[in-house]
Amino acid sequence: TDIYDPQRGGNVDLSMLDVLQIFGRAGRPQFDDFGEATLLTTSKALPDYLRKLARAAPIESCLVPRLADALNAEVSAGTVSSIRDADRWLDHTFLAVRLRRNPLAYGCSYDQAQEDPRMGRFRDTLLRQAARKLDEARMCRYDRRSGAVAGTEVGRVGSHYYLRHESVREFNDKLRQHATDADILAVVCGAYEFEQLKPRADEVGELDRLRDSEGACPVRSEKLTALADEPAGKAATLLQAHVSRAPFSAFTLSSDAAYVAKNAARVCRALFEMALRAHWPSLAERLLALAKAVERRLWWFQHPARQVADLEPHVQARRQKFPEEALRQLEAQRLTVERVLDDLNGDAREVGALVRHQKAGPNLVRACRALPNVALDCDVRPITRTVLRVALTLTPTYAWDARLHGLGPEPFWVWVEDAVAERIHHCELALLHPPKRRGGRQEPLTLHFTMAVKEPLPPQFYARAQSDRWVGCASLLEVSTTNLKLPAAAPPHTDLLPLRPLPVAALGDARFEAFYRFSHFNPVQTQVFHALYRTDGNVLVGAPTGSGKTCLAELAIFRLLQNRGDEKLKAVYVAPLKALARERLKDWTPKFGALGLTVLELTGDAAPDARRLKKADVLITTPEKWDGVTRQWKRRDVARAAALMILDEVHLLGEDRGPVLEALVSRSRFMSLKDEQHRACRVVALSTALANAHDLAAWLGLPRGNPAPVARQISPGREHARFT
Numbered sequence: 215t216d217i218y219d220p221q222r223g224g225n226v227d228l229s230m231l232d233v234l235q236i237f238g239r240a241g242r243p244q245f246d247d248f249g250e251a252t253l254l255t256t257s258k259a260l261p262d263y264l265r266k267l268a269r270a271a272p273i274e275s276c277l278v279p280r281l282a283d284a285l286n287a288e289v290s291a292g293t294v295s296s297i298r299d300a301d302r303w304l305d306h307t308f309l310a311v312r313l314r315r316n317p318l319a320y321g322c323s324y325d326q327a328q329e330d331p332r333m334g335r336f337r338d339t340l341l342r343q344a345a346r347k348l349d350e351a352r353m354c355r356y357d358r359r360s361g362a363v364a365g366t367e368v369g370r371v372g373s374h375y376y377l378r379h380e381s382v383r384e385f386n387d388k389l390r391q392h393a394t395d396a397d398i399l400a401v402v403c404g405a406y407e408f409e410q411l412k413p414r415a416d417e418v419g420e421l422d423r424l425r426d427s428e429g430a431c432p433v434r435s436e437k438l439t440a441l442a443d444e445p446a447g448k449a450a451t452l453l454q455a456h457v458s459r460a461p462f463s464a465f466t467l468s469s470d471a472a473y474v475a476k477n478a479a480r481v482c483r484a485l486f487e488m489a490l491r492a493h494w495p496s497l498a499e500r501l502l503a504l505a506k507a508v509e510r511r512l513w514w515f516q517h518p519a520r521q522v523a524d525l526e527p528h529v530q531a532r533r534q535k536f537p538e539e540a541l542r543q544l545e546a547q548r549l550t551v552e553r554v555l556d557d558l559n560g561d562a563r564e565v566g567a568l569v570r571h572q573k574a575g576p577n578l579v580r581a582c583r584a585l586p587n588v589a590l591d592c593d594v595r596p597i598t599r600t601v602l603r604v605a606l607t608l609t610p611t612y613a614w615d616a617r618l619h620g621l622g623p624e625p626f627w628v629w630v631e632d633a634v635a636e637r638i639h640h641c642e643l644a645l646l647h648p649p650k651r652r653g654g655r656q657e658p659l660t661l662h663f664t665m666a667v668k669e670p671l672p673p674q675f676y677a678r679a680q681s682d683r684w685v686g687c688a689s690l691l692e693v694s695t696t697n698l699k700l701p702a703a704a705p706p707h708t709d710l711l712p713l714r715p716l717p718v719a720a721l722g723d724a725r726f727e728a729f730y731r732f733s734h735f736n737p738v739q740t741q742v743f744h745a746l747y748r749t750d751g752n753v754l755v756g757a758p759t760g761s762g763k764t765c766l767a768e769l770a771i772f773r774l775l776q777n778r779g780d781e782k783l784k785a786v787y788v789a790p791l792k793a794l795a796r797e798r799l800k801d802w803t804p805k806f807g808a809l810g811l812t813v814l815e816l817t818g819d820a821a822p823d824a825r826r827l828k829k830a831d832v833l834i835t836t837p838e839k840w841d842g843v844t845r846q847w848k849r850r851d852v853a854r855a856a857a858l859m860i861l862d863e864v865h866l867l868g869e870d871r872g873p874v875l876e877a878l879v880s881r882s883r884f885m886s887l888k889d890e891q892h893r894a895c896r897v898v899a900l901s902t903a904l905a906n907a908h909d910l911a912a913w914l915g916l917p918r919g920n921p922a923p924v925a926r927q928i929s930p931g932r933e934h935a936r937f938t
Contacts, residue, residue: 216256227259274319275309282344282379283372286353289365290373297361300341301334310337351383367491375484380406385485391494391636396435398500402485403441403449407477411445411452411470420464424451430460432513449474457507479508493638495631499680502627506685517544518551518686522581525618536581540574551686554582583613586624588646588679590691598905599700603664604630604640606677610656614648623647625682630665630693634672639665643682671695701906716740721747725809726772736762739769746770750777752897752914754864756904763900764798767860770898771832774858775811783857786833788840788878790863790871792817795834806832816840827852837874844881854885856895864899864910879914 216225233253255263277284288294294303304310313320313336317327322336330336345363349356353369356362372382388401413421424430425442431454441447452471455462462468482505489498503514512520523536547568549558558564560583566575593605606628623645630640640663649656674694681687715734718727720743735743738761745753746769755766771785789795795817803813814830816839827833828851835843847853859882867875882895897914904910 227255227262233263272312272316274316275307275312277307277309278320278340281309281340282347283376285341285344285363286348286365286369286379287373289348289354289363290370292365294363296363297338297341297345300345300363301337304337304341313337347379351379352386353379353382368488371484371487371491374487375480377481377484378406381481385488389485389488389497391492391497393497393500394435395433395500395504396438398485398497398504399433399450399453400435400437400441400446402478402481402504403453403474404446405477405481407481408445408449408474411448411474413443413445413448414466417448417464417467420462420467421448421451424455424460427460430455430458432458432515449478453478453508457511457513459511475508479505482508490629490638490641495629495633495636495638495678498629498638499678502680502682503685506681506683509683510685512685514685516685517541517549518585518684519544519578519581521684522584522618535574535577537571537574540569540571540578543569543571544578551582551585551587554579580613584615584618585612586619586626586646586681586684586687587611588626588689590677590679590689592677592691592693594675594693594695594698596698596700597664599669599703600667601664601905602667603662605660605662606630607658607660608644608646608679609658610646614656616648619648621648627680627682628661628678630675630677632667632672633674633676639667639675644679671698671700711741713737713740716743721772723772723776728808729768729805730765735765738762739765742766743769746898747773750896752899752916754899754901754907754911754914754916756901756907758902763862764801766900767862767898770858770860770896774896775809775831778857782828782831782855784831784833784852784855785858785860786835786840786856787860788835788837788862788875790837790866792836794862795836799834802832802834816843824852828855837871837878841874841878844878844885847881847885856882858896858898861897861899863901865901865904867910883915 217228253263285294285300288300288303294300309320310333313322313333314331317333317336318324320336322333326336327333342358342361345354345356346358348354348363348369351368351372352366353372354366355364368382368386371377372379384404384406385401388404390397393401421442425439428434431451433450433454438447438450441450448470452467452474456471456475462471482501486498486501486505489501507513510521510524512518512524519536520541523532523541526532526535549565549568554560554565560579562575562579563572564575565578566572569575569578587610588608589611591607591609593607595603595605597603608626608628610624626644626646628642628644629638631638642661642663644659644661646656646659673696674692677691677693679689715737716739717734718730718732720735721727738755738757742753742755745751746766750773753770755763757763767787774783774785787795787798789798795815799813799815806813811831812826812829813832813834814826816827816833816835818836818839833840833852833856843850844853844856859878861875861878864875866872879897882897885895899910899914901910
């Protein structure tokens, strides 16, 4: 029963589950009446096996040592957001069941178990300790007073790649932005997953031999030398020997090397995503290179064509097509993929002459053409002085082969970096799909994204495309900003008026005051009250969501109702979505109905007849529907009767519906110029905060500055703002 376990770094007893599985093969119920099994073990392990076999010892939970990692997984998944949620989750685990049955086995004192038989307080203590560990490792944010737990990007990456919180804490302390390859290797091999790999006496000689060989361990530094007698040093040596394909004479080292390689690739991938989220380009590039080197067992300084050679199904065929001498000459002559395909134009004879092996020339050229590479083209356009819109096109330049590339898409990591500030501005994973038909060409992929920058702009950005699976397959494009024309600097924002919240009584009409259950308008509504309720000019309001912009639309409608007299002038509310239009219809129908006014919906789902449209006082419509109505404004009385047009969510002017919104406003202003009898239609535009609000204001014909000057008047026991 004594077996070697690389995860524990030594010989361990065979688990009871494996023993039961083996014993179950003796005496099959459907074939035999009697079965006999023999257990060969040491005298030290025999009592434990007898206890579990004969006495049926209960199975205990092993969740407590890994509780912090399990809690991080639940927080990252969004199922736990507080200690109370975590306690409800823990109550459904096997640990909770065994805690109530055998609390002493989990560190609970006898007195505490007597006072709290349900183990609620002890579970709370365990969860709070786990939350504090995660908070120290920056895997979550834990508020000790309220018990709230919030996940972080580091915690999500750790949960996705099954990292221990002890390892993440070490990474946070040791990993630096400008780390070298040796530093990165020391950090990766210093993970908690390799803590048990202590060098044994019979392994020291072979480990020293591997470290002294530059072919087995090409990455060297004083830091790695200092770690030679520690588990991290042994893991670094075995990892390099694994990538270099060095042979092992000891079985334990071979087993440990396989364990290190399997876990090191996972750790490198996790650190790579952490570097991306930290916006560190050079570190992300090095970590991705190390991860691919471990997975492919190929160093980044070796020729990428070796990967195609490794995919040959038979060893003899590989030796014939890709002789080792030719591959070494390819590396010695520094014949990169670019030199083979561009400088030498893929001439197989010339390549064969340079590598001193004419038969290998055509195979090496085909291998270079099969390596996934892309050509980059970038188009940058400024939206504002600090926001750029980028269109990055990836054009495949390799010959797609199902045997080499598989049937699925080829993943590429794409990011745009600032080399001066050492910062990634945008990053995403692009997927290049295979051709639609056999023998066809792959279609280019264009990525559209925006990225925020700071002034002054750097002289150039660098766009990179790194293959996620293939070593040495990367493209770089320099994007110059010298010819980029930025918009003029935006003028300063409108200063806010020093106003106290205005009471609803300022409306001066009991009918309108009945619309609201609150007593005072909020600060945003107070700022624009005079412009909407006391004037008839166009208004543009940019305010965040939830600031009461619906009330602003109602103030503009109140102004129209006061001044229209006997004319049947209408207010038109243009909502960007049908759902928003229905919501506004449901809200306004009873409110305006109490005033004897009619609210009507005019959308694709509701098309009332001309008689109802003519009688309506407030129309709720969508941009496309109202655009169709106003196109024939000379023949339609409904279009000419619109004296107020409220455009909600006008920031969509720059999106797909932008042309329709722009046409509505332009046509409204055109109608007032062409028809002298037509009353000018007032436009009230509502939006979120805008970067170029003054440009929209100039288009709408608005004056710059505050809507009106303000004088402060103080009365005995009362203070209010009076507009002058």
